[in-house]
Amino acid sequence: MATSLKKGMLYVMIANLINLGFNLITNFVLPKELSVENYAMIKTFQLYISYAGLFHFGFVDGMYLKYGGKSVNNIKKDDLNTNLSTLRIFQILVTFICTIVAICLKNPLFICFSLAVMPINLGNYFKQLYQATGEFGLYGKIMNANTILIFIANMMWIFIFRVDSGIYFLVSNVVVYFLIWIVLEINCRRMFKDTRYKIFTFSVKEFINNIRDGILLTVGNLSSVLLTSMDRWFVKALLDTMAFAQYSFAVSMENFMNVAVTPVTITLYNFFCREKNVDRIKKIRNQVMIFAAVIVSSAFPARFILETYLRKYLNSSRVMFLLFASQLFYIIIKSIYVNLYKAQGKQRTYFIKLTLVIVMGFLFNIVCFKIYPAKESFAIGTLLSAIFWYFICFPDFKWLDYKIRELIYPFVQVIAFLVCGFIFNAIIGILLYIVCTVVSSLILLPEETKGMVTMVKDKVSSFR
Known part of the structure; x- marks a missing residue:
């Protein structure tokens, strides 16, 4: 058990060291190169993003508690498949409603936030799953991909396109969230190779149980x-x-x-x-x-x-x-x-x-x-x-x-x-x-x- 704990910490530590390198550059370059107003806009968006988890209403945390301490190989694939598909449909609906409201408000920052809700929560689903089941190597890969892609986008806007407008950075963040989610879905489909991959299956029982347990x-x-x-x-x-x-x-x-x-x-x-x-x-x-x-x-x-x-x-x-x-x-x-x-x-x-x-x-x-x-x-x-x-x-x-x-x-x-x-x-x-x-x-x-x-x-x- 002690060896497993140290190994898990090492996986996440390596992932965080990689994140640290890119985030160090990002967090010093952005305030240096951007105006105070545009830097403040980006930080405001990041503040809003920290509340995106509210829009799964406990579903992801219900899954986290359900599978915590288990091995991913011991989880019934059909059960996990249905669980994920239920969240996917739920988040598509939530994102649609939030985006319509944001468009009516005519606020670009809110629109970017609304579009980011679904890929962020589905991405967090996979991170929580790997964390709960001790798959820290996969957890680290998700963290690294997200950080590196956002870093590349930020550096392109600053040093190649010479942009000093916060909205460009927000849009590129949203695109990265979608890319990460799509890759995770493709990888997950391989996990379900022995069972039918459910894309649009909704289980009322899974929906209620996960929210009840995780809210x-x-x-x-x-x-x-x-x-x-x-x-x-x-x-x-x-x-x-x-x-x-x-x-x-x-x-x-x-x-x-x-x-x-x-x-x-x-x-x-x-x-x-x-x-x-x-x-x-x-x-x-x-x-x-x-x-x-x-x-x-x-x-x-x-x-x-x-x-x-x-x-x-x-x-x-x-x-x-x-x-x-x-x-x-x-x-x-x-x-x-x-x-x-x-x-x-x-x-x-x-x-x-x-x-x-x-x-x-x-x-x-x-x-x-x-x-x-x-x-x-x-x-x-x-x-x-x-x-x-x-x-x-x-x-x-x-x-x-x-x-x-x-x-x-x-x-x-x-x-x-x-x-x-x-x-x-x-x-x-x-x-x-x-x-x-x-x-x-x-x-x-x-x-x-x-x-x-x-x-x-x-x-x-x-x-x-």
């Missing part, structure tokens, strides 16, 4: 998206386009951490579906805490790039450090607690707690903005929301009890991180933060720290 998880996931994007909605509504562009740039830098975080969050769900040993889960939780403390240090290289390459977005630096600090808690929440909610069938509890977090997040943002009306206030609200969510998870998993040193560790790291990020430049800041992290990890989590160092040494030795 709370979908609402919970989208509520999580709402929570983490709430700050951008406030910035967009209350501040100017420059503030939104700078804030969105900070969020883009924060998203780079996904290259290391996603392998953990994705593979641990499949792992928790099988693992019942409490001590082992506690050990993984503490290792994730150390991992979170290390990975947020990527904010310092991002700041160095701002200081030397993108000075017009330098004012987003404080926002970026506050958002990265919130990830110290979000990484633990998403890697451990959210996966445990899913694996143990506690979707209703997860949804209730997340709803409470959203309400508190809304209040945190309002109060912080009233006290200090600037974009940094919404980042502070995000950090407070993450801390609140972290604590209200504890009662649902009392068996994951914390020792005092384990409890204070993430707060020691947040203080050290913000002090080093706010007071010092990028180079001095990262050196001081590394020292603080090493010292606090050895003092507060010595066993887990030594274990992770040993594991890294073993991996390095295996490559020699």
Whole structure:
């Protein structure tokens, strides 16, 4: 089981490293070459796209729970075939309705979003299927194809056609979503070679069961998206386009951490579906805490790039450090607690707690903005929301009890991180933060720290 977990993480890590390379270029070239207004338009579209999952109404997450922990070879092909065909028909109808509404509103951004709903949700169906069944190699290929094709399109518009209009970039994104979906459908058809491939078969039973089982998880996931994007909605509504562009740039830098975080969050769900040993889960939780403390240090290289390459977005630096600090808690929440909610069938509890977090997040943002009306206030609200969510998870998993040193560790790291990020430049800041992290990890989590160092040494030795 441990070997399978490490292998799965490695697959997703490789996929994310490839994604990181292309996304790094994209997220620095776009704000550098495009006007603030057009960059803000692209980031607005990406904000809308994060809510596309709402339009499958829980169907994809129902499938995720249905097949979670199983091998793709052990799933009845006829059952999966009917399941997929039902979603396909459903999404064609949803996209048609949304597009008609968008055309009536005469909003190009909404039209692009409406057209993207179907290919995004069907593409996510395959990603969720491969994630739930441990087919991380296929999952990684989908991620890479999407990122590389969008990267190629973006670079063509900028360096070949010399375009400074956001709508071109949105249209090319939609085309990529359709291409990925079509390729996935062709590949899936090969999977069903021993049975009749159903293109337009609709099962009312599958439709009802998937939505009934997955709706709370979908609402919970989208509520999580709402929570983490709430700050951008406030910035967009209350501040100017420059503030939104700078804030969105900070969020883009924060998203780079996904290259290391996603392998953990994705593979641990499949792992928790099988693992019942409490001590082992506690050990993984503490290792994730150390991992979170290390990975947020990527904010310092991002700041160095701002200081030397993108000075017009330098004012987003404080926002970026506050958002990265919130990830110290979000990484633990998403890697451990959210996966445990899913694996143990506690979707209703997860949804209730997340709803409470959203309400508190809304209040945190309002109060912080009233006290200090600037974009940094919404980042502070995000950090407070993450801390609140972290604590209200504890009662649902009392068996994951914390020792005092384990409890204070993430707060020691947040203080050290913000002090080093706010007071010092990028180079001095990262050196001081590394020292603080090493010292606090050895003092507060010595066993887990030594274990992770040993594991890294073993991996390095295996490559020699």
